[in-house]
Amino acid sequence: MTRPLPRRRSLRASSAWFESPDVMDASSTLSTPLTRTQVYMGAQTSLEGAKLALFGLPYDGTCSFRPGTRFGPAAIRNVSDGIETFCPVCNADLDDVQFADVGDLILPPGDKAETLRLIEQAAGELYSKGIIPAGLGGEHLVSLPLVKAAFNRHPSLVLVQFDAHLDLRDDYLGTPLSHATVMRRISEFVDPSRILQIGPRSGTREEFETAKKFGTYRSADLAPQQLREWVGDRPLYVTLDLDVLDSSILPGTGTPEPGGVSFVTLQSWIRALADCNWIGWDVVELSPDYDLSHVSSIVSSKIVRTLILTSTALSC
Ligand SMILES: [Mn+2]
Secondary structure (H helix, E strand, C coil): CCCCCCCHHHHHHHHHHHHCCCCCCHHHCCCCCEECCCCCCCCECCCCCCCEEEEEECCCCCCCCCCCHHHHHHHHHHCHHHCCCEECCCCEEHHHCCEEEEEEECCCCCCHHHHHHHHHHHHHHHHHCCCEEEEEECCHHHHHHHHHHHHHHCCCCEEEEECCECCCCCCECCECCCCCCHHHHHCCCCCHHHEEEECCCECCHHHHHHHHHHCCEECCCCCHHHHHHHHCCCEEEEEEEHHHECCCCCCCECCCCCCCECHHHHHHHHHCCCCCEEEEEEEECECHHHCCCCHHHHHHHHHHHHHHHHHCHHHC
């Protein structure tokens, strides 16, 4: 097997950053404080003309089991040079998409409220510029401010969650804001009739009863076409918790759960949404250091590629 060569465009973008730390023009990026190591392959660093912007959310302050998701965004970028910009399943190439990677938000360790505020502000700023926000977690709590910003701009949105967990606890050990409660908090402002939770296989009895009452639960048997029909032409936000994948495919996550879906199944669901009205997405819960083979990071990086190509398909 031949190893793919690093793409020239992404190398240029990355080295430009290292050579010139002040390469970022303040007017062409977010006003939220940012830091950057490497950009996702093929990404531009400026928001100028971008249809979509990646931004890293290195936060794992409420991880209930194994921490480390703060290293997720960097890992996704680091391995991205090793995969191709062309996706044969999408029949599309990242080189044909104008998208940005603005780096990671600088989030104050230990300050949950300020962290959530900064994330919502950054996403809101992207919406005001007409750019699709694409958040790279970090733990799943980062989706709360992301969905809030999306909801403020698109109150009629529908939310599709891919996840091994329902995240519907009302509190986790007394705290209402946790990656184990994120969907419960979201359901307080996004009507549950607009939420689909796909692939959950772990949670409390109460969570599964709540999901049943809400009507949000869908098993991993859900056909891609059924998902497409449910979304219709409504504004679509996707929150993708990588632990929806089987733990043999993606062991590098904080709360791995056996019995998950394959990469192909997940890709089929995403691709079924190719002609939808995408308004935002996030990919969360990669905890790269639990997988020394780096395969979890590569899987995550490929999912990010699929999401970039799918969520911008209509505007290309
Ligand atoms: Mn989750």
